[in-house]
Amino acid sequence: MKNDIILSGVGGQGILSIAAVIGYAAVENNLYLKQAEVHGMSQRGGDVQSHFRFSDKPVASDLIPYGEADLILSVEPMEALRYLPWLSDKGWLVTNSKPFINIPDYPDEDELHAQIKKIKNNLIVDADTIAKDTGSARAANIVMLGAASHFIELPFQSLQNAIRKLFARKGDEIIDLNLKALTAGREQYNK
Amino acid sequence: MSKLILLGDEAIAQAAIDAGLSGMYAYPGTPSTEIMEYIQSSRDASSRNIHHEWSANEKTAMEAALGMSYTGKRAMVAMKHVGLNVAADGFINSAMTGVNGGVIVVAADDPSMHSSQNEQDSRFYGKFAFVPVFEPSNQQEAYDMVFEAFEVSEKYKVPVLFRITTRLAHSRSAVNQKDKLEQKEFNMPSDLRQFVLLPAIARRKFKVLLSNFESLAEDEKCQINNQYIEGDDKSMGVVACGLAYNYLMENCKEGACRFPVVKIGFYPVREELLARLKSECDQILVLEEGFPVFEELMKGVPGSDYRIRGRLDGSLPRDGELNPNLVAKALGLRSGYGKDIPDVVRKRPPSLCKGCGHADMYNALNDALKEYGPGRVFSDIGCYTLGALPPFNAINSCVDMGASVTMAIGAADGGLFPSVAVIGDSTFTHSGMTGLLDAVIKNSPVTVIISDNSTTGMTGGQKSHATNRLESICEGLGVEKKHIRTIIPLRKNHNENTVIMKEEIAFKGVSVIISQRECIQTAVRRKKKEREKK
Numbered sequence: 001m002k003n004d005i006i007l008s009g010v011g012g013q014g015i016l017s018i019a020a021v022i023g024y025a026a027v028e029n030n031l032y033l034k035q036a037e038v039h040g041m042s043q044r045g046g047d048v049q050s051h052f053r054f055s056d057k058p059v060a061s062d063l064i065p066y067g068e069a070d071l072i073l074s075v076e077p078m079e080a081l082r083y084l085p086w087l088s089d090k091g092w093l094v095t096n097s098k099p100f101i102n103i104p105d106y107p108d109e110d111e112l113h114a115q116i117k118k119i120k121n122n123l124i125v126d127a128d129t130i131a132k133d134t135g136s137a138r139a140a141n142i143v144m145l146g147a148a149s150h151f152i153e154l155p156f157q158s159l160q161n162a163i164r165k166l167f168a169r170k171g172d173e174i175i176d177l178n179l180k181a182l183t184a185g186r187e188q189y190n191k
Numbered sequence: 192m193s194k195l196i197l198l199g200d201e202a203i204a205q206a207a208i209d210a211g212l213s214g215m216y217a218y219p220g221t222p223s224t225e226i227m228e229y230i231q232s233s234r235d236a237s238s239r240n241i242h243h244e245w246s247a248n249e250k251t252a253m254e255a256a257l258g259m260s261y262t263g264k265r266a267m268v269a270m271k272h273v274g275l276n277v278a279a280d281g282f283i284n285s286a287m288t289g290v291n292g293g294v295i296v297v298a299a300d301d302p303s304m305h306s307s308q309n310e311q312d313s314r315f316y317g318k319f320a321f322v323p324v325f326e327p328s329n330q331q332e333a334y335d336m337v338f339e340a341f342e343v344s345e346k347y348k349v350p351v352l353f354r355i356t357t358r359l360a361h362s363r364s365a366v367n368q369k370d371k372l373e374q375k376e377f378n379m380p381s382d383l384r385q386f387v388l389l390p391a392i393a394r395r396k397f398k399v400l401l402s403n404f405e406s407l408a409e410d411e412k413c414q415i416n417n418q419y420i421e422g423d424d425k426s427m428g429v430v431a432c433g434l435a436y437n438y439l440m441e442n443c444k445e446g447a448c449r450f451p452v453v454k455i456g457f458y459p460v461r462e463e464l465l466a467r468l469k470s471e472c473d474q475i476l477v478l479e480e481g482f483p484v485f486e487e488l489m490k491g492v493p494g495s496d497y498r499i500r501g502r503l504d505g506s507l508p509r510d511g512e513l514n515p516n517l518v519a520k521a522l523g524l525r526s527g528y529g530k531d532i533p534d535v536v537r538k539r540p541p542s543l544c545k546g547c548g549h550a551d552m553y554n555a556l557n558d559a560l561k562e563y564g565p566g567r568v569f570s571d572i573g574c575y576t577l578g579a580l581p582p583f584n585a586i587n588s589c590v591d592m593g594a595s596v597t598m599a600i601g602a603a604d605g606g607l608f609p610s611v612a613v614i615g616d617s618t619f620t621h622s623g624m625t626g627l628l629d630a631v632i633k634n635s636p637v638t639v640i641i642s643d644n645s646t647t648g649m650t651g652g653q654k655s656h657a658t659n660r661l662e663s664i665c666e667g668l669g670v671e672k673k674h675i676r677t678i679i680p681l682r683k684n685h686n687e688n689t690v691i692m693k694e695e696i697a698f699k700g701v702s703v704i705i706s707q708r709e710c711i712q713t714a715v716r717r718k719k720k721e722r723e724k725k
């Protein structure tokens with residue numbers, strides 16, 4: 001078993017929290033993992049990505065080879081497309097529909113969606129609205145994780161446990177909000 | 192013993208704590224920053240009273256570590272690759288003096304320049320200074336090698352260079368922790384002239400350094416990090432240095448490489464190891480992150496008629512970091528590819544945050560300089576370097592820390608007027624102050640704008656040595672008090688600020704404008720903390 005995931009978005013959108021949740025869950029299942037992150041210059045409103053790899057065998061490269069990602073999980077639609085060279089034929093592209101516009105030449109949204117729909121296995125989720133409806137506008141990243149959880153080879157319960165762990169210091173209320181966001185995201189797709 | 196999930200940087204920091212570190216010294220710089228930050232937030236480190244304050248720059252960090260070593264204790268210095276240029280004098284001469292307590296110098300290289308102005312390879316500094324170099328390939332090795340590196344440093348009384356690259360520094364994986372060692376006792380050098388590099392002493396010490404370097408290539412304990420791994424297919428041999436080994440193994444789906452491999456984790460390398468590979472294989476592929484250090488070494492073997500392949504013959508790109516696909520190609524393997532990035536995807540470069548004080552400073556500066564025309568602003572390294580991009584297009588240089596002030600002086604000498612420097616507060620105390628003294632001594636007609644956001648913003652908001660000290664520093668260096676002006680960069684002050692800039696720019700002597708407003712990122716974090724306290 002091996003799962004290669006690209007997490008993508010814009011600096012500050014919370015992809016490292018998604019990575020932390022998957023990380024805890026992978027550890028709970030005694031899997032090997034490597035997770036390459038972006039720090040520094042690119043965080044300042046630029047594009048950011050993380051390569052997350054876990055497996056029941058040791059993982060060699062910190063970077064995913066082209067064409068081998070099982071999943072691109074993006075919290076922003078244009079950023080989802082930036083990593084297509086990594087996506088495998090059978091891989092899934094799961095993205096938030098809400099654009100993050102901080103550049104003057106941001107492309108037309110319909111055109112973006114059309115490109116996303118060209119990918120055989122795609123799932124577009126209005127994570128911002130769902131997050132708001134579940135009571136925590138800031139949990140859009142966790143909604144996305146929930147939606148993508150169908151394609152992450154870890155028990156859903158492990159992701160829930162991981163959320164409890166990640167937000168432990170923030171108290172029960174925040175934990176519950178994030179668990180709700182995770183479940184609401186998961187309900188966006190039926191396998 | 193516990194298992195931790197750590198960044199490469201964090202693995203090094205935790206290992207240093209566990210190996211009995213007494214002092215951590217550093218100046219921030221991507222991708223090395225998290226080493227010091229980890230120690231600063233580690234409870235282990237504070238309960239063991241490990242020194243963990245930032246230094247003014249990499250040179251002061253290096254020298255302070257050498258001082259800690261003088262007392263017999265273990266010290267670590269961490270910096271990004273270009274930081275080693277700043278620390279080079281101390282580093283190279285510390286090899287000459289040698290150490291007392293163990294010293295590890297971590298240099299984090301940034302091939303592909305994710306967050307840097309160049310992609311130099313720190314392994315050259317090891318060779319240049321006759322200092323052994325450790326180069327781990329993964330987080331666990333990084334952890335384990337710190338223990339070894341301290342031992343080697345103390346056995347040979349030489350500082351040790353610890354070379355990592357971005358992908359190890361900023362990648363997480365599981366690390367098994369070892370039992371903690373005690374810190375070393377206070378213990379002065381047995382020879383109190385050890386650190387006195389008078390020529391007569393230095394000549395003697397250099398011979399020792401040279402002979403130690405030879406011994407290191409034969410030291411079993413060190414050479415354990417360089418392994419010959421058997422392979423049946425002798426049509427090619429592979430040399431894999433540090434992280435490059437992972438990319439090789441990624442391409443060996445069966446879990447073993449069919450070619451013989453020499454895995455390198457320590458320099459200098461026992462020559463026989465390379466000679467054996469050379470004699471057994473038809474050709475040799477050298478995989479190394481950074482410059483073709485080994486490739487050149489292998490090519491240089493006298494009488495060699497073997498094909499040495501790597502970055503020099505085009506088997507791998509001459510610049511930039513390696514990845515599994517580039518290595519696959521060099522191995523003659525086919526690798527996959529998803530789909531091309533569609534044209535609708537636009538570049539999303541980093542930019543100044545909304546509400547950043549640097550932006551208001553540049554707006555005022557652009558207006559103040561309008562009458563003189565473009566091309567008069569030397570700048571420096573930090574968030575404010577983004578002033579080079581639209582909509583500001585405000586600066587004409589970014590070279591190395593501190594160069595704004597000194598280039599402005601030289602350009603003024605060459606006849607440029609006005610000649611303006613824009614420098615950040617942390618960069619100013621890193622390397623700008625000495626340049627300002629030059630300006631004062633010869634009364635250069637330059638205006639230095641210190642864009643003071645009270646933090647080291649670019650690297651994530653570390654404490655700045657300059658905070659609340661800039662006026663007194665400039666005054667102390669001899670800038671006339673009436674030409675040290677402080678402005679608050681806010682839109683509502685735009686006209687007033689532009690007038691002040693115009694006045695000082697027109698002045699034909701040294702003037703300093705301190706543009707002072709807290710970084711909005713650190714302000715948000717500070718306010719959040721204050722709220723949580725209530």
Ligand SMILES: Cc1ncc(C[n+]2csc(CCOP(=O)(O)OP(=O)(O)O)c2C)c(N)n1
Nearest residue numbers: 220572573574575615616617618647648649
């Ligand atoms: C010799 C050297 N050390 C460290 C760095 C990394 N670095 C680049 S900018 C910067 C901080 C700049 O802080 P400051 O001058 O206060 O400007 P700010 O980013 O806060 O605007 C650092 C540490 C570098 N490029 N070169």
